[in-house]
Amino acid sequence: MRRWFVLGLGLISAAPAAAQRPRPGEGREPEFPPPSIVEYRPRSTLVVPAHPVPRARYPVIDLHGHPPALVSADAIERVGAALDSLNIQVMVNVSGTSGDRLTAQIDGVRASRYRGRFVMFASLDLRNVGPGSGARIAAQLEADVQAGALGVGEIGKGFGLSIRKTDGSRLTLDDPELDPVWETAARLGIPVLIHVGDPAEFFEPLDYQNERWLELALFANRRYQDRSRFPSFEELMAERDRLLARHPRTTWVLAHMGWHANDLARLGRMLDSMPNLYTEVGAILYDLGRQPRAAREFFLKYQDRLLFGKDAFQPDEYPYYWRVFETFDEYFDYYRDYHAFWKLYGLGLPDSVLKKVYCQNALKLVPGIPKGAFPD
Secondary structure: HHHHHHHHHHHHHHHHHHHHHOOOOOHHHOOOOOOOOOOOOOOOOOOOOOOOOOOOOOEEEEHHHHHHHHHHHHHHHHHHHHHHOEEEEEEEEEEEHHHHHHHHHHHHHHOOOOOOOOOEEEEEOOOOOOHHHHHHHHHHHHHHHHHHHOOOEOOOOOHHHOOOOOOOEEEEOOOOOHHHHHHHHHHHHHOOOEEEOOOOOOOOOOOOOOHHHHHHHHOOHHHOOOOOOOOOOHHHHHHHHHHHHHHHEEEEHHHHHHEEEOOOHHHHHHHHHOEEEEEEEEOOOHHOHHHHOHHHHEEEEEEEEEOOEEEEEHHHHHHHHHHHHHHOOOOEOOOOOHHHHEEOOOOOHHHHHHHHHHHHHHHOOOOOOOOOOOOO
């Protein structure tokens, strides 16, 4: 008995030493010059079923659209033809239109054969905010809604990041001067699409641990590490959350899933605590597609609060969304490699959830959207 006991102690005492052995390849240098981050493009040898989806299964409302200015018949025809091919029934134009620019596009669409296929949201001029600005901006918003706008947005990321007030200070998201604007939106019953900040990695050091290193290296205007110029990510999010909480009667739509698609539990807590909050999926497909099981459960749980949006108008990129949402495909490319080096996986959403995300939730949120050929 004692002999076995001593042997056991010997094995236990040897275990830490074994754990310190270097792993295979650790400390070794490549025999050949390594490729740069932009040169290394390995060919996958994985063979799995593939089901590309060029056209959405159900008609779609793109609540976050940035088409070219819809003032010429040619532009309207080109965008409209792309929408037809993708099964996008309605695109909401959130490209910063107000006053004469807004009415010019509304008139252009009404005169085209795509009447009823485009909806306009009104932008807000948040430059040089000072005493009395809130009332002025609210009055312009009311005029734009009377002219045909069905919502507010997209309120761009400059709000909170870089826009300055008349006194030179940063215009914070929860500045009380703007309260009349948000209350006007609540009174008019229109949603507010707001884009706050950018991915958290854009505010972090630009080192080799930053998973968005290549994007930040390519685009200087996406670097927010300088605290003398920009607030931190968490400071921005705190301002945003105070704004949303102070206006519970306003319907808010967080663009880009609030940049919390990489932390769905955090976004879920927000949706749980704020019944007036919705969100859309524009430009964050790379985060949903790398966590298909967790994302699928999130979509099932919050199916009444999620909206489809794409952001940049690139018709060849929409089918990636259809494939992630509609199939269980595995390990396929994302459409912009500087966003993500990893592959995507399909969520295989049920038809009932697809209908809500693609169109039904938007129809409830924006009653003025033409019903068209949407499913029940």
